[in-house]
Amino acid sequence: MKLFKNLIFISLAVFLSLKAQIKLDVNTIPNRVNVFLDGVNLGRSPIVNERIKPGLHKFEIKKSGFAPLSYELLVNPAQAVKLDFFLNPIYEVKFKTEEKGLIFEVNGEHRWDVPLVRLELEAGEHFLRVFKIGEIIDEQMITVDEPKRFNYFLQKPLTSD
Amino acid sequence: MQNYIWFILLISCLFSMSQEPTYLVLNHFDQEIPEAEKSLIKSFNNSKFEFNESIKNIFLDLDDFDNPASSHMDIIKELGAEHKVNFILLNKIEHNDDRFVLDGLLFNTRSGGLIHRRKIDLKQYLNGQINELIMWVGNTLGVQQKDWQENRESILFSDPEEIEYEKTPMGAAIRSLIVPGWGQAYSNKKVSSKVWFGVEASLSLAFILSYYNYDISVTNFLKNSNSYNTTDDEKLVSKYRSEAESDWTNHIKYSRLAIALASATGTGWVSNSIHAWVFGPRPYTNIYQEWGSSSKLEEG
Numbered sequence: 001m002k003l004f005k006n007l008i009f010i011s012l013a014v015f016l017s018l019k020a021q022i023k024l025d026v027n028t029i030p031n032r033v034n035v036f037l038d039g040v041n042l043g044r045s046p047i048v049n050e051r052i053k054p055g056l057h058k059f060e061i062k063k064s065g066f067a068p069l070s071y072e073l074l075v076n077p078a079q080a081v082k083l084d085f086f087l088n089p090i091y092e093v094k095f096k097t098e099e100k101g102l103i104f105e106v107n108g109e110h111r112w113d114v115p116l117v118r119l120e121l122e123a124g125e126h127f128l129r130v131f132k133i134g135e136i137i138d139e140q141m142i143t144v145d146e147p148k149r150f151n152y153f154l155q156k157p158l159t160s161d
Numbered sequence: 162m163q164n165y166i167w168f169i170l171l172i173s174c175l176f177s178m179s180q181e182p183t184y185l186v187l188n189h190f191d192q193e194i195p196e197a198e199k200s201l202i203k204s205f206n207n208s209k210f211e212f213n214e215s216i217k218n219i220f221l222d223l224d225d226f227d228n229p230a231s232s233h234m235d236i237i238k239e240l241g242a243e244h245k246v247n248f249i250l251l252n253k254i255e256h257n258d259d260r261f262v263l264d265g266l267l268f269n270t271r272s273g274g275l276i277h278r279r280k281i282d283l284k285q286y287l288n289g290q291i292n293e294l295i296m297w298v299g300n301t302l303g304v305q306q307k308d309w310q311e312n313r314e315s316i317l318f319s320d321p322e323e324i325e326y327e328k329t330p331m332g333a334a335i336r337s338l339i340v341p342g343w344g345q346a347y348s349n350k351k352v353s354s355k356v357w358f359g360v361e362a363s364l365s366l367a368f369i370l371s372y373y374n375y376d377i378s379v380t381n382f383l384k385n386s387n388s389y390n391t392t393d394d395e396k397l398v399s400k401y402r403s404e405a406e407s408d409w410t411n412h413i414k415y416s417r418l419a420i421a422l423a424s425a426t427g428t429g430w431v432s433n434s435i436h437a438w439v440f441g442p443r444p445y446t447n448i449y450q451e452w453g454s455s456s457k458l459e460e461g
Contacts, residue, residue: 078277078278079274140448154449154450
């Protein structure tokens with residue numbers, strides 16, 4: 001009889017502790033990405049029917065070829081939390097110029113003065129700035145939407161097709 | 162930061178007259194999203210919408226509460242009773258630099274509790290906000306359309322491993338390995354295509370001619386040697402010997418020439434394929450100085 005009471009008590013405790021937790025689903029694009037919750041690997045996405053406690057949590061999503069994502073989320077008490085993370089790909093980009101004496105800068109971070117450089121940039125828009133003899137001579141946004149080569153010219157040729 | 166809060170009454174499946182749940186949808190955007198109303202109406206044409214911008218500044222501080230659901234229970238119940246809806250769907254769209262965050266919360270108006278929360282966080286999702294909003298509202302209502310998913314995939318940047326190009330450097334190399342110059346023509350490099358084809362065709366022809374002459378020299382040498390061995394006539398012996406010696410010299414000359422030409426043809430053939438790969442079709446964008454001239458991009 002005592003054993004039976006203990007079993008009921010343990011079952012109740014387990015049920016209540018599960019009840020206090022929230023159902024967690026994590027989807028990512030692309031799929032099959034390692035999802036870390038507070039440093040613990042939950043496995044590969046999609047994560048279904050995982051449990052999470054209310055409070056502040058840190059999600060980290062990592063996949064080769066994509067920019068890693070680190071995200072802090074305050075999980076409020078609810079029946080279910082569903083998270084969708086979209087990883088941004090990293091593309092290999094070559095930047096080439098035949099112009100002399102130019103210095104290039106992307107996003108205020110990467111700077112170079114050689115005719116050909118290879119960069120790894122996150123997909124999306126990037127800010128390009130061009131210097132000559134210490135002065136800015138050009139500023140424009142470039143869109144990186146695939147692995148490609150950018151050729152920079154000071155003037156558009158008259159006979160271009 | 163600008164705050165736009167739109168009050169939308171969405172009554173699901175109004176025309177079916179069934180006991181489908183009804184929703185009050187509240188959209189809170191930090192930036193104006195053009196065409197949002199029109200897109201929602203178009204995507205859920207079985208539902209009735211009423212737009213009202215009179216409700217402002219509720220749920221803005223949701224994450225500041227330890228228990229946001231219970232903290233807003235009274236408001237949720239009041240809104241539910243006022244609009245006679247079963248659920249309240251709150252969509253918060255925020256832009257943080259180049260990141261786009263869609264926070265969706267589903268409340269039950271009977272209990273006032275938060276029953277579902279969905280968060281989307283992504284970088285540089287250009288023009289994808291409306292599609293994500295529609296997908297989330299559709300997900301809550303149990304409606305999913307294939308073109309929403311396709312639209313999402315078309316907007317998102319492609320996985321580098323899944324990008325397929327119509328023309329590739331490897332395709333050019335293989336073509337040039339089959340026919341010299343074909344890979345260059347495939348890459349729209351017509352001059353180098355003609356040069357490679359001309360060079361390889363000339364080398365091949367020269368090799369064939371050399372081999373043909375070598376073969377004739379060998380045949381004649383054997384024939385003259387045989388005649389030399391079988392004749393007793395002094396004049397003919399001298400003639401056959403002289404011709405056989407000449408054939409021997411020619412056979413060595415053409416043999417060496419054929420070997421050299423075969424090597425040159427083979428090396429040129431492989432070089433032509435490597436050239437086709439190095440200068441093969443690759444995507445590029447030409448950027449021209451924007452300051453002081455009209456900016457134009459050329460892509461290939």
